[in-house]
Amino acid sequence: MNGAESLVHTLLKSGVDTCFSNPGTSEMHFVAALDRVPGMHCVLGLFEGVVTGAADGYARAAGKPAATLLHCGPGLGNGLANLHNARRASTPIVNIVGDQATYHRPFDPPLTADTEGWARGVSGWVRTASDVASVGADAAAAVQAAQIAPGQVATLILPSDTSWNHGGVVAEPLPRVPTPLAAPNQIDEAAAILRRGGEGVVLLIGHAGLTQEGQALAHRIAAATGCRVMADAGGTVPRGQGRLMMDRVPYVVDVAVAAMAGTKHLILCAAKKPVTFFAYPGKPQTSIPESAQVHVLARREQDPIEALTRLAETLHAPPAAAVDNGPKSEVGRGPVTPESFGMTVGALIPEGAIVVDESITYGRSLGAFTKAAAPHDWMNVLGGAIGGGMPMATGAAVGAPGRRVINLQADGSAMYTVQSLWTQARERLDVTTVILSNRKYQILLGELANVGANPGRTAMDMLDLGNPDLDWPKIANGMGVEAASTNSTDGFADLLASSLNRKGPFLIELLI
Numbered sequence: 259m260n261g262a263e264s265l266v267h268t269l270l271k272s273g274v275d276t277c278f279s280n281p282g283t284s285e286m287h288f289v290a291a292l293d294r295v296p297g298m299h300c301v302l303g304l305f306e307g308v309v310t311g312a313a314d315g316y317a318r319a320a321g322k323p324a325a326t327l328l329h330c331g332p333g334l335g336n337g338l339a340n341l342h343n344a345r346r347a348s349t350p351i352v353n354i355v356g357d358q359a360t361y362h363r364p365f366d367p368p369l370t371a372d373t374e375g376w377a378r379g380v381s382g383w384v385r386t387a388s389d390v391a392s393v394g395a396d397a398a399a400a401v402q403a404a405q406i407a408p409g410q411v412a413t414l415i416l417p418s419d420t421s422w423n424h425g426g427v428v429a430e431p432l433p434r435v436p437t438p439l440a441a442p443n444q445i446d447e448a449a450a451i452l453r454r455g456g457e458g459v460v461l462l463i464g465h466a467g468l469t470q471e472g473q474a475l476a477h478r479i480a481a482a483t484g485c486r487v488m489a490d491a492g493g494t495v496p497r498g499q500g501r502l503m504m505d506r507v508p509y510v511v512d513v514a515v516a517a518m519a520g521t522k523h524l525i526l527c528a529a530k531k532p533v534t535f536f537a538y539p540g541k542p543q544t545s546i547p548e549s550a551q552v553h554v555l556a557r558r559e560q561d562p563i564e565a566l567t568r569l570a571e572t573l574h575a576p577p578a579a580a581v582d583n584g585p586k587s588e589v590g591r592g593p594v595t596p597e598s599f600g601m602t603v604g605a606l607i608p609e610g611a612i613v614v615d616e617s618i619t620y621g622r623s624l625g626a627f628t629k630a631a632a633p634h635d636w637m638n639v640l641g642g643a644i645g646g647g648m649p650m651a652t653g654a655a656v657g658a659p660g661r662r663v664i665n666l667q668a669d670g671s672a673m674y675t676v677q678s679l680w681t682q683a684r685e686r687l688d689v690t691t692v693i694l695s696n697r698k699y700q701i702l703l704g705e706l707a708n709v710g711a712n713p714g715r716t717a718m719d720m721l722d723l724g725n726p727d728l729d730w731p732k733i734a735n736g737m738g739v740e741a742a743s744t745n746s747t748d749g750f751a752d753l754l755a756s757s758l759n760r761k762g763p764f765l766i767e768l769l770i
């Protein structure tokens with residue numbers, strides 16, 4: 259058995275059975291091993307940003323990590339932005355990077371780079387395999403590391419001779435590292451604040467705390483104390499009817515400051531004190547009033563569900579009535595607006611769907627219109643690096659077969675990783691992509707004003723995607739995905755509804 263075969267056997271034994279890949283010469287033995295060792299589902303991405311973003315979406319949908327396969331430092335480099343997004347989402351990924359043979363690297367061939375160094379910025383765990391006999395053990399360690407709470411990117415770099423040499427040894431899976439619990443004083447401090455009454459108290463929940471169980475516990479605590487519950491970043495958030503609608507801290511600084519005014523106590527549960535996306539001249543860096551006190555119920559690496567359970571018990575919070583988010587929205591009418599778009603999406607989301615939201619500016623009111631939709635899961639791109647949406651939708655569809663994925667996708671961000679469509683076509687994935695086609699970088703027009711810059715002709719050109727217009731149906735068709743364009747609310751509703759009833763991918767360009 260060679261090293262590559264021991265790697266594939268060990269990944270499968272450890273529960274990793276999907277590999278998003280874009281290989282090169284140094285990974286040829288891994289690729290060959292995939293034919294000799296059955297059981298690994300291999301998905302080709304035509305750019306490494308697709309591979310890494312798909313691994314993020316997959317793990318969020320499947321609840322377990324996928325492997326990637328990337329080629330040397332530059333292949334990793336192409337995938338870094340979406341690995342950054344995955345790091346921010348605490349998504350577990352077993353990130354495998356093939357590299358120069360150990361004895362060839364000293365000669366500095368062209369693709370030689372600081373692979374470990376590039377990996378370190380996005381990974382919680384990095385190892386370069388040094389010997390064929392330990393590649394299996396390295397793989398088992400990588401799978402274990404990826405799943406350490408709250409989840410992280412574990413990068414295993416494989417010099418090609420460790421793949422092709424004989425003497426590979428399959429390793430047994432390593433046990434899950436137990437998730438630490440919050441200390442008693444963390445629970446007591448939060449309980450003491452909430453016992454005095456919930457007015458001015460914000461319970462901010464993030465990441466693993468945003469599951470349905472976490473939401474139910476937060477609902478119970480809020481019902482008993484009157485505190486406000488809000489959502490920090492979360493990888494996959496259950497939403498829709500029956501699920502607790504949790505507002506997020508808004509993006510626009512002034513709106514965020516207004517939304518958080520009156521906060522006296524901020525209780526963090528797997529969340530961070532909110533910070534604005536950027537600094538703006540003369541504006542605050544956080545939306546939380548300076549006088550507010552911050553308390554930590556659970557740190558990111560501690561178990562937030564267990565902490566919320568203990569908090570609810572300490573407060574003797576009685577079971578709360580089921581969440582009722584009101585009536586489901588109707589399909590939108592009239593001109594295409596954020597409201598008519600939101601209503602249509604809220605009316606048509608099918609039960610069990612996964613919505614991948616990279617709608618940037620046009621989707622800001624989606625929350626209100628989808629809160630009473632059929633129960634579904636919502637995924638956001640969490641690291642602020644645009645180009646995560648389409649790959650994540652692709653990976654989510656691989657990770658949750660049978661569930662429709664709806665990718666609400668701003669056009670500028672779509673162009674970063676548009677090759678995702680080809681993978682969707684090749685794998686016949688049930689993804690509906692809705693391109694919100696405003697033909698500009700709308701958000702940056704607002705940012706120009708926010709930073710106090712004075713736009714001239716060149717600046718405006720840098721934010722304009724017209725001239726030439728992107729032809730979305732042709733782009734999609736060219737990669738094997740059927741598509742249609744519409745500029746009306748009725749047309750959008752018809753296309754969305756029919757796309758949800760078909761198999762395979764479909765793209766709708768909504769001219770907004």
Ligand SMILES: Cc1ncc(C[n+]2csc(CCOP(=O)(O)OP(=O)(O)O)c2C)c(N)n1
Pocket residue numbers: 339617618619620642643644645668669670671672696698699700701702
């Ligand atoms: C990797 C990366 N490159 C560049 C940016 C800067 N950036 C932020 S938003 C944006 C444009 C977004 O435009 P679009 O996706 O069309 O959404 P819209 O603002 O029009 O709603 C850019 C270029 C970024 N956040 N991440």
